Amino acid sequence: MSEVSVGMIGIGCLFALMVLRTPVAFAMLIVGYFGYLFLEGSRAASAVMLTETYSAVSNYNLIVVPMFILLGNISSVAGFSRALYDAAFAWVGRFRGGLASASVLGCAVFSAVSGSSVATAVTIGKVALPQMKRLGYGDALATGSIAAGGTLGFLIPPSTGFVLYAILTEESIGRLFMAGILPGMLLMALFMGTIALIATIDPKAGPRGARVGWSDKLTLLGKSAPLLGIIGVSIGGIYAGIFTPVEASAIGAGLVTVLAFVMRAIGWKQFKVAVLETLKTSAMLYMVVIGANVLNPFLAVTHIPETLGNALVGMGLGAYGTLVLIILAYVVLGMFLDGLSMLVVTIPIVFPVILQLGFDPIWFGVVAVIVIEMGMITPPVGLNVFVVKGVAEDVPMLTVFRGVTPFLLAMIVGLVLIIAFPQIALLLPNTMFN
Template identity: 50%
Template structure:
């Protein structure tokens, strides 16, 4: 029985377990441990389990995960994220489709705080859906906007997706954060243009909201200043070299807590709930990372990456053609697998090919993370769609999927542009 055969069976079994909704970490633990046991013996499997668990748990770079998650949870619990929406709403809410555009901008701002697409969709769904319903927005447009806007959380830094990619591929977290800024702004702009086009073609989808005077606009912007300042300080600190990503996470979390305490919106009860939620999320991420360090050696021992690399090189598509093939595979997998599972399952196979063909790993990381975003609103899994459904219980699931379709197409066009113009992703990292 060849190692390649064992590896293929192992990955097929992992895919089956994931489709059966077995938790990602447990599925990877089981397949990785048993696979290493078969290929390299029980002692190697148990030794790797203990050593990788300790090494990963003591990795200081991973502190960014709980700190950025805590920053986002505190910002959400204290109403700071709502103020971003209020500022955008006061500015463009009175134009046709303005409430939907304000929701997308609010999602982008919240994404810059939380780094989580699920948190963005859930928070903005609770905030914005009621407002759009009050002004007779089409449920298809309103739910589609929230589901699609929430995906910005995995691209606009600080992004948990970039942190996981950096750890799995040994790339710079700071450079990946910088690489995601322009693509994130580009995608947000594409969403705004999509809303404008839809509401131009069908004005009944997004009626005009109430007008606000200069005083109301000023008050809304004043409320959003602290949050915008935190985003500028953390991301600007990384870009200027003042902070490492870990230090920026600590500064951001401390500032959000300080502002909440000063404004008296952060009580001990609110902080306890935010901290507990952050611990649960962090534990889930850590389990997946530890499991990833079990499955990756198994994949390496099976020699699957070398075989896939040999196959793709033999097809002679060239670097560009091979990249398109890999991204197409990610788009298909995104219809069935959760994002982190996709990263852990595929990067050990595709990364050697990417490096061999001379494709920039930072650029590749941005493209991969964007395809993961598309998976968040792709049927049948589309976790953001189900998150929005949990808030908008009166809207049919099929209508939400129809609502996200124009935004999925906008994401596909953005992906094509980023593939065609690599400098959109690489310009800011090159200036660091």
């Protein structure tokens, strides 16, 4: 049996394990270890397991994961996310669909402290959905805006998707963080434009909120200023070159912790809850990285990436034709896999192809993350849809999927723009590092 055949069987077993609900980290560990054992022997397989596990957990850059997760968890427990939402609603709530637009705006800002799509959707959803229901918003628009807005947590820095992409491809986390800012703002604007269009066509779907006076607007903005300041310090410090992403994560987590205690927004009990949640999420992500590090050597010895690259180039589709084919494959996988699973399973295979085609790896990281975001609101899996359904228990699942459809179209428009104009993603990282 050829090495390529063994590799294809291994990939098939990987997907079979995930279909059987095996956690993706352990599915990759099983396939990577036993596949390498079959091809190279027990001594080599054991060496890979030990060295790659140590290499993964000792990676200095991975510190950004628990630090930014802690930053988001404390912000949520302390109620800072509610202050962000209230400020956003005060400024845009008077427009048609303003409450939904405020939800998207709140998601975008909270994404800058959470780095997680699910955490963003849950946090803003718990605050916004009851308010939208009280004001008579349509269920489809209310749930769709939260589910779509939550996907920004995977794109706007600090993004766990970018951290994993950087580790898998050995690209700069700082450059990827900067590359996600303008595309994130573009998607936010497209989402808010979609809400305005829906509310214009059907005013009952998104009625106007109460007018808020300038003094109240400024007061609510002032209440959100401390967290906005922390975001500015951490993300702005990276852009200005004052500190690295790892240092920024620690500074942000430290500042929000001190701020929460000084303002008496949390006690030791709430702090303990935030820390425990951070440990659980971080342990899961570390296991995913370990699994990917064990799987990658197996894929390398099977020559799957090289074979796939030659096959795609041999099809004669050209660089952009091949890119479209890869994106379509991501869309299909997104219907069945969650975002992190797609990222760690596919990047080792498609990344060599992207380099061979001459595409910028930082730009492709943004494209890949956006396509993965689309999978978060695409049936039948649509992780963010299920998360929002958990918050809005009385809304039928079909209604939630119907609500995200216009936002999915907006994401396609955003993706096309970023492919047509790569500088949308590359302007900030090139300005920062050149």
